[in-house]
Amino acid sequence: MATIAPADILAARFARLAQDYPEEIAQAKIVADKMRSDVTRPSQGSAEPALIYRFFK
């Protein structure tokens, strides 16, 4: 099965943005990939997600 790239999904859902600002979307993809690579993905089952609303109440 073919993989659909996030930018393609964005183009489908945000047609005007994709049409008018293709360079900004290309740049955004680089930024998003870098963010992803900078954050460790916790190992399976090792961490519940933060529920910050409950942190300090």
Next chain:
Amino acid sequence: MAASSLHELSIEQASAQIAERRLSPAEYLQAFRARAARLEPKLHAFTRPLWDEAEQSARRAEAEIVRSGPRSVLHGIPIGLKDIFDLANHPTTCHSKILLENVAKDDAASTAKLRAAGAVFPGKLATHEFAFGGPAFDLPFPPARNPWDLTRHPGGSSSGSGAAVAANMLPAALGSDTGGSVRHPAFACGGIVGMKPTYGLVSRRGVFPLAFSLDHVGSLTRTVTDNALLLNVLAGHDPLDPASADRPAEDFTRDLEGGLKGLRIGFVRHFHEVDMVASPDVAASLNAAAEVFAREGAIVRDVKLPSAIELAAANRIVLLSEAASVHEHWLRDRPGDYSHMTRQRMIPGLLLSATDYIQAQRRRKQLVDEISAVLREVDVLLVASSLDQPCRIDDEPELTRTHGRQMRAPFNLSGHPALGIMCGLSSDKMPLGLQLVGAPFSESLLYRAARAYERATHWHTLRPPLDELAPA
């Protein structure tokens, strides 16, 4: 005191004189108004000045104080509002074309608390668009300028709040802080104090959201004491803000003069020496600050937190994902109505998946636990704020390069309270600053440490050279 210098009075000083009926709120307001008339054409700190309305409020306050005494230390005190805070019957524009006609029906919870305490509102203040873009020139209002050097940016996104307070056009202003937006102007505008309280301590109701789980309401003042006085009014449970903490009221001024003796301070040196390298001036000012804290009796040692790079990236993923959920419909239907800088910064949020967001939230929990563990070993963290002096306001490549070179976002991710104060001047005479960070709800301890630093140094007394930049 001469009428021409009343704007130099802190809230603490003015409030005492108002209570003794030696100063009228209308006179105090007029001093700021006169100063703003001279400086605002250069600084662009206001999106919507409301001096006439504020003057009426000040006169009413005066009559009430004469009749029955002041309601609080803020009675008759002018306070500015970043233009993402609702002020009933006035537009909350978020400095954006998209919300130019967005008239608020009610006050934000924080605005309402200030109003009940008797504060007056001289205007809505400039912000980066939606508290997120950069200083941009393709918006309905010009960007605020740095009072220390009008060619440079004043930090942001609470840019107008920082510029107005640093330039003595207001004694205090509210700002918001999602990735450092109160503490950034506290660094860049110098001589002022910026507090991001613990997540949940101050209600965000009626403040336009950027990222729900990172947004904080904070304040900018000229002294530590004034900041604590403001927090006394702003803090408190709000059942209509799902993040609001239900805690008993406290007096944040109670430990102000407690000094530093025996206080354990952890210096997070690796943030600005290893993870990202600060400018030599910034690094030197932080070392000098650590020496001051030690000389004044604190026990200072280096501590290690998770990497600043990972903390910042996790903050960014959460911020962008949540912001994209707020702006999704406008990004789809009105992308051209944003500043190009805001749009450029927003779009990565549309490229993140639900999995990316949840993984960042999972990692967030681990990172917060690691910071909390260190804060059981020390009382206060000494942390860099920005790593560079503010650049020219129109230098977009440099704005982009330095945008992420800051150490404030980790404490939006973690929710810990963080206080920004001035700690030096760079070789090109621009202000430098640091952050003090504490355990949840330790604001009074942060104020105590900052007040001791204020007593031991002269940085907070420095003011921007506005007489040279904007002659009378």
